[in-house]
Amino acid sequence: MGEKxxxxxxxxLSDCRKDGKRLVYLDSAATGQRLGCVIEEVKHFSEWxxxxxxRGMYDLAEKATERYDSARKSVAAFLNADSEEVVxxxxxxxxxxxxxxxxxxxxxxxxxxxxxxxxxxxxxLPWLNLCELKCAELRVIRKNEDALKLIDAKTRxxxxxxxxxxxxxxxxxxxxxxxxxxxxxVTVLDMAQSVAHMWVDPKSLGADIAVFSGHxxxxxxxxxxxxxxxxLLSKMLPVFFGGEMVRSADEQGFMLxxxxxxxxxxxxNVAGAVGLETAIVWWSGHSHxxxxxxxxxxxxxxxxxxxxxxxxxxxxxxxHRHVGCISFNVPGVHPHDVASMLAEDNICIRAGYMCAQxxxxxxxxxxCCRMSIGAYTTVADIDxxxxxxxRIKRVTSVGS
Amino acid sequence: xxxxxxxxxxxxxxxxxxxxxxSIPNANRFAERSNEQCGDKIAVQIFKRxxxxxxxxxxxxxxxILSQAxxxxxxxxxxxxxxxxxxxxxxxxxxMMGGAKIDExxxxxxxxxxxxxxxxxxxxxxxxxxxxxxQTLMDALENETEx
Numbered sequence: 001m002g003e004k005x006x007x008x009x010x011x012x013l014s015d016c017r018k019d020g021k022r023l024v025y026l027d028s029a030a031t032g033q034r035l036g037c038v039i040e041e042v043k044h045f046s047e048w049x050x051x052x053x054x055r056g057m058y059d060l061a062e063k064a065t066e067r068y069d070s071a072r073k074s075v076a077a078f079l080n081a082d083s084e085e086v087v088x089x090x091x092x093x094x095x096x097x098x099x100x101x102x103x104x105x106x107x108x109x110x111x112x113x114x115x116x117x118x119x120x121x122x123x124x125l126p127w128l129n130l131c132e133l134k135c136a137e138l139r140v141i142r143k144n145e146d147a148l149k150l151i152d153a154k155t156r157x158x159x160x161x162x163x164x165x166x167x168x169x170x171x172x173x174x175x176x177x178x179x180x181x182x183x184x185x186v187t188v189l190d191m192a193q194s195v196a197h198m199w200v201d202p203k204s205l206g207a208d209i210a211v212f213s214g215h216x217x218x219x220x221x222x223x224x225x226x227x228x229x230x231x232l233l234s235k236m237l238p239v240f241f242g243g244e245m246v247r248s249a250d251e252q253g254f255m256l257x258x259x260x261x262x263x264x265x266x267x268x269n270v271a272g273a274v275g276l277e278t279a280i281v282w283w284s285g286h287s288h289x290x291x292x293x294x295x296x297x298x299x300x301x302x303x304x305x306x307x308x309x310x311x312x313x314x315x316x317x318x319x320h321r322h323v324g325c326i327s328f329n330v331p332g333v334h335p336h337d338v339a340s341m342l343a344e345d346n347i348c349i350r351a352g353y354m355c356a357q358x359x360x361x362x363x364x365x366x367x368c369c370r371m372s373i374g375a376y377t378t379v380a381d382i383d384x385x386x387x388x389x390x391r392i393k394r395v396t397s398v399g400s
Numbered sequence: 401x402x403x404x405x406x407x408x409x410x411x412x413x414x415x416x417x418x419x420x421x422x423s424i425p426n427a428n429r430f431a432e433r434s435n436e437q438c439g440d441k442i443a444v445q446i447f448k449r450x451x452x453x454x455x456x457x458x459x460x461x462x463x464x465i466l467s468q469a470x471x472x473x474x475x476x477x478x479x480x481x482x483x484x485x486x487x488x489x490x491x492x493x494x495x496m497m498g499g500a501k502i503d504e505x506x507x508x509x510x511x512x513x514x515x516x517x518x519x520x521x522x523x524x525x526x527x528x529x530x531x532x533x534x535q536t537l538m539d540a541l542e543n544e545t546e547x
Contacts, residue, residue, distance in 0.1 A: 334463060367439050
């Protein structure tokens, strides 16, 4: 097994040509390309096993239930967790908003919530909103700031980002979460950007709640996971109410179903869960190749981009290890122009604020460009990007 | 279609041209807009004479090649026109950027900016960059009150 087999596992990489130019996909931090086996499995489920799970009493419904349960077990095994702790959501954003709503009753006037500045909006705005609603203080861990000093007896929630979607900075949350637990705070970890690049074990990292999205790890859109420690999940109230989340209901009350079903009101996205399971099985089976390969690609990209002095790197000097993405600016050329001109050569990068405007405004580097890697990234992809940037500098020097 | 039809040497030059990027001391109409997606900002200043003619127009702000070139070319186009004529030009430009076919009248009134039409077909995601200045100008003219 090697690079060729991995690349061939993703149909878009060979099929999505533009004027004969192959797809150079360097936007995996936004979404991973879809695995062929995921597409096939979702199709198979939709064609042959589609029914509403957990309700029907006919063969098709039994099969759908079996597939849904199996997906949950695979996610649990992947996270080194119990199945009861796995709640399927729409994506990381949905999981983090659910977490903020479920934890709202713990936050009162004068309390504080600790967050990281270089978080995605999805792990920042729900907490900002919660603090506004509860007259609580939002304490922000800025660049190189000691997070431990921000946590005290009034801290109710500490929400960290495992890997930044802008800088790629990797944070080991263990010490901070230890301090949070010392003061009785709940710990939340956004794993959206880490889950496709490393093995994650939220419990051993000290998280009480952790989230991720399926589409960032080559699974389908519309499926994500909220993992929550059993001891905490069983004490919280759901935020969505409706079908299949109660044991019984009468005119004036109801009794919640067991966890995790109490937190999954309505018909679940079974096809999405099936696709996610397929992606997890694929990633797990290839992780021994993917992890060292991505590390090598990352180091190669960093070295090449640094070497030709045409770009300004963002956030690489923060003392952290970096994973998955590199953000940069091409001096004198707006990021949107960079992205559009690269797109001409079928090279896909992201340009803008990366849904992390508070951070980019703080470091005064926004908007910017971001290249991000995946299991399928090759040396040729990175070389194409560098050649493209060189061409852009040449084209835009007109009139300077 | 290749991007060379959009990022022409003329457009790149205009994006760096400082002539219309200035302030007008006696400006009496102002508006400012930003593109939420990328944070680009454009401010437009107008000096409208009592006879309704836009005697002075300028812009300021920061942004990509397309937004800055479009702003600069727009200022050239509306300077010396009456408010009603300018509104008509903006209306035609917005219609064009919405995908409308360019007719002879449009071509005559819009001049070189008709080249931005390719953006709405080949680079649709960048349409807001091109139209930012024009929407800002419309705001400035909408704030218009009879004296």
